[in-house]
Amino acid sequence: MEEATNAPLFRFTTLKIGGEAGRLCNPSSIEETIELLDHLRKNGEPWHVIGGGSNLLVSSEGVEGTVIRTALITDIKQLDDTLLEAGAGARLPHLAKHAAKLGLSGLEFAVGIPGTVGGAVVMNAGAHGSCIANILESATVFDTKKWQLVTLSNADLNFAYRKSEIDPETQIVLSARFRLPMDKAEAIIERTQHNEDYRWKTQPLSWPNGGSTFTNPQPDRTAGYLLEQSGAKEFREGAAAVSAIHANFVINMGGATSQEVTNLLMRMQDSVYNKFDIRLHPEWKRLGKFSKTELGIWNGQH
Numbered sequence: 001m002e003e004a005t006n007a008p009l010f011r012f013t014t015l016k017i018g019g020e021a022g023r024l025c026n027p028s029s030i031e032e033t034i035e036l037l038d039h040l041r042k043n044g045e046p047w048h049v050i051g052g053g054s055n056l057l058v059s060s061e062g063v064e065g066t067v068i069r070t071a072l073i074t075d076i077k078q079l080d081d082t083l084l085e086a087g088a089g090a091r092l093p094h095l096a097k098h099a100a101k102l103g104l105s106g107l108e109f110a111v112g113i114p115g116t117v118g119g120a121v122v123m124n125a126g127a128h129g130s131c132i133a134n135i136l137e138s139a140t141v142f143d144t145k146k147w148q149l150v151t152l153s154n155a156d157l158n159f160a161y162r163k164s165e166i167d168p169e170t171q172i173v174l175s176a177r178f179r180l181p182m183d184k185a186e187a188i189i190e191r192t193q194h195n196e197d198y199r200w201k202t203q204p205l206s207w208p209n210g211g212s213t214f215t216n217p218q219p220d221r222t223a224g225y226l227l228e229q230s231g232a233k234e235f236r237e238g239a240a241a242v243s244a245i246h247a248n249f250v251i252n253m254g255g256a257t258s259q260e261v262t263n264l265l266m267r268m269q270d271s272v273y274n275k276f277d278i279r280l281h282p283e284w285k286r287l288g289k290f291s292k293t294e295l296g297i298w299n300g301q302h
Contacts, residue, residue, distance in 0.1 A: 001036065002026040002072075009058045009287075012050065012069060014114055016208035016252050017261065018058030019288065021067040028072040030087075030174045034142060034149070037172075040066060041147075048287055049172050052091060052116040055123065055211045059288025060258040067287075070118050073174060078102060083137065085177045088118030092125070093196070100188040104180035106135040108191040112199030114211060118173040122166045123283070124159045128195055133159035140175045141166065149174070162215050162283060204243040207251035213265065214248055214280040223272075223280055224248035230271035237264040262294040269297065 003025040009018030027033040040047050046065030050056060053071075073087035076098055084104060086095050096111040109130040113120065121139050124132050136154050143150050158165040166173060199205070214223040227233070227247035235242045238260035243249040250264060269280050282298055295301075 001028065001032050007067070009050075009053075009063065009067065012071070013053035013056055013058055013210070014208060015053075015057065015210040015250075015256075015261070017060060017256055017258055019060045019062030021063045021065075023066045024069060025066055026069050026072050030073065030140070030142075030149075033068065033070065033073070033172070033174060036068060037142065037144070041144075049168065050287065051088060051119040052114070054113075054115040055119060055284050057210060057258055057261060057284050057286050059286075059290055061289040063288040068172075070172070070174070071116060075175075078104075079177070082180055082182060083177055084180055085175060086117045088116060088172075088174050088176075090117045092116065092120055096192055097189075099178075099180055100192045101185060103182050103185040103188065105183040105188050105191075106130070106180040107178065108188060108195055111192045111196045112203070117176050121157070121173045121176050122164055122168060123162050123285075124164050126162070128198075131159070133157075133164075135178045135180060137177045137179045139166075139173050139177075142172045142174055144170045144172070168285070202246055204245045204249050204251050207243070207253065209243070209249050209251045210284050212248050212283050213250050213268070215283045217278050217280060221276075221278075222248070226272045226276055226278060226280070227268055230268075230275045232268050232271050235264060235267050235271070237261070237267070240264045242268065258288070258290070259294075262290070262297060265297050266293075 005023050006020045007024035009021050010016050049068045051070050071089040073089040075087045077085045079085055092110040092113045096107040099107045109128040113125050120132050139152050141150050216222045224247050232242050233247050239253045239256035240260040241251055243251050272278055272280050
């Protein structure tokens with residue numbers, strides 16, 4: 001297992017922001033992950049879990065304890081004609097293209113989502129009118145309350161818009177199984193490519209970013225639309241800026257800090273609230289040290 005002390009986390013987030021972790025561990029299997037958790041539990045050491053680092057804001061002041069990064073648990077297996085199993089660290093774009101080549105449909109929507117399977121299950125990732133809830137059969141989770149591996153069905157996860165019943169504080173997604181209908185590989189590949197092309201046209205992929213910043217408050221009023229109508233595309237705080245391509249994306253123009261990003265998020269929230277009386281809520285998760293004011297961005301008190 002790869003590990004390092006005083007590891008700079010900005011290297012492992014798509015926004016390229018984050019201070020040092022006391023220790024960073026990169027298990028490459030479910031077994032290594034459980035062994036690591038047993039060791040941390042025995043020694044009473046605090047720990048946190050990250051995946052591919054998208055949809056995540058890590059404090060520039062760093063993170064205490066051990067950060068467990070599941071991005072190396074990437075095995076993908078076809079268990080039967082229509083059942084695909086993927087490790088928590090498998091990247092969604094790779095998984096979508098792999099499924100397409102196998103003639104398995106249903107993951108076309110995921111090719112433009114820069115996250116991993118673990119995070120996608122926790123947040124019910126979605127795009128292009130579909131989401132993880134539509135295809136997931138079950139997830140293998142390590143439950144730290146029971147201290148054992150458990151298998152949770154789709155129904156157990158009680159999916160809703162951009163959320164599930166998974167508690168990231170006590171449950172770690174280690175793999176997931178997807179039930180995917182068969183179709184002609186050529187047709188699936190074409191649909192997948194169309195979605196990938198759309199992503200390149202509509203998202204600021206040439207800049208470090210965290211993915212969509214806020215969840216859509218209403219089906220007919222997306223966060224991007226509300227932010228654009230509120231003039232947020234002109235906003236910038238230090239090296240953090242709202243993308244000129246898509247108003248619901250924050251980009252790091254080089255050396256941005258978590259403080260600059262949170263200042264920008266507060267301005268974005270205020271602009272929409274002042275114009276539409278709608279409070280936007282971040283889609284991103286957070287990790288590390290944040291002030292009470294900054295935490296208000298997430299708990300609706302800002």
